[in-house]
Amino acid sequence: MHVRPVPATSTAAPAEAVTGSAWITSLAVPEGPSRTRVDRVHFAPGARTHWHRHPLGQVLVVTEGTGYVQRRGGPARLIRPGDTVRVAAGEWHWHGATDTTPLTHLAIEELPADGTPTELGDPVGAGEPAAVPAVTRTLLLDQRLPAPRVIDHVEVRRITIAPDEQPGLHVHNGPVFGSIETGSAVYQVDGEPESVLTPGDVFYEPESIRIARFDAQGDGVTFLAYFPVGPGETPSLTVLDS
Incomplete structure (x- = not known):
């Protein structure tokens, strides 16, 4: 067992992979027989990845903020702290912050043994609509009171x-x-x-x-x-x- 402190610094995400500002903190890298990589990714408001796909898929775990994730051909989905997103192998998708809030998530990915890299596509909105809804309404709580009350x-x-x-x-x-x-x-x-x-x-x-x-x-x-x-x-x- 090896305990590794969280790195004090992050790396700016490459411009060819992200629109806007995002930072990556490497939490775990492949060692020995393991091919698992874990990164913490923080998106500034409005920042989002380009369309891309992973050879073996990816798991995202939202830790802070709110954002969107979308697979090609489907609607953009709002994501918030505690949500887990499982991206299928070879599935074109993007993810990132809303226009007004930042987003932080863990990105967990198994790397192929043959070294096949993540394939990058166009920025979101280039050539096809991103389908991010202009207005999102999410029901968070529907609570009945135990007895009627007069409220003014x-x-x-x-x-x-x-x-x-x-x-x-x-x-x-x-x-x-x-x-x-x-x-x-x-x-x-x-x-x-x-x-x-x-x-x-x-x-x-x-x-x-x-x-x-x-x-x-x-x-x-x-x-x-x-x-x-x-x-x-x-x-x-x-x-x-x-």
């Missing part, structure tokens, strides 16, 4: 929790909906499994239900919280003794 306004708050801070066991006097903007947090409703929330994830905290954890991790967390409020109500949080 909604408060939206941007909340930041410092790195490694733990608010503790708590309840809200009304339902709360949220979406993570930056950082990450461990989230757990009391008595249920915990999960890790990262940018793009949404969550629901039911009214008067004990929230065991909303613990910021080492990078802290910032999120938007939406409070549906009834007449005369003020959203509140009550910290409980654990």
Whole structure:
């Protein structure tokens, strides 16, 4: 076993392979009988690969930001943190950031024993439409409330929790909906499994239900919280003794 620290520097992606700015960090290279290569690729907003295909295919794992992936002849698909894309051997495709957000993903590829390289094609949009939708609408949460409520306004708050801070066991006097903007947090409703929330994830905290954890991790967390409020109500949080 060999533990290799993450390299401190990245390499700019070659202009013949990418439109816009992208950087590649090599995480694992083929050694011994293994022919697996793992790279971390970061795309600036608007950057994307040219059309290309891999002899043995490729796996992409999105870690940050949002972007698109498209196979030739199919629609462009929005990708976000946690999504995994499996590209078939010899399948023409491209991937990259949206026009307004960066994208970071892991690229995992088995290299052919005979050294056959990745085949590069034209930039996206050259000779054929990229079919990237101008407007994308994705349903992230469809949550029914346990009982009807009278709501006359909604408060939206941007909340930041410092790195490694733990608010503790708590309840809200009304339902709360949220979406993570930056950082990450461990989230757990009391008595249920915990999960890790990262940018793009949404969550629901039911009214008067004990929230065991909303613990910021080492990078802290910032999120938007939406409070549906009834007449005369003020959203509140009550910290409980654990």
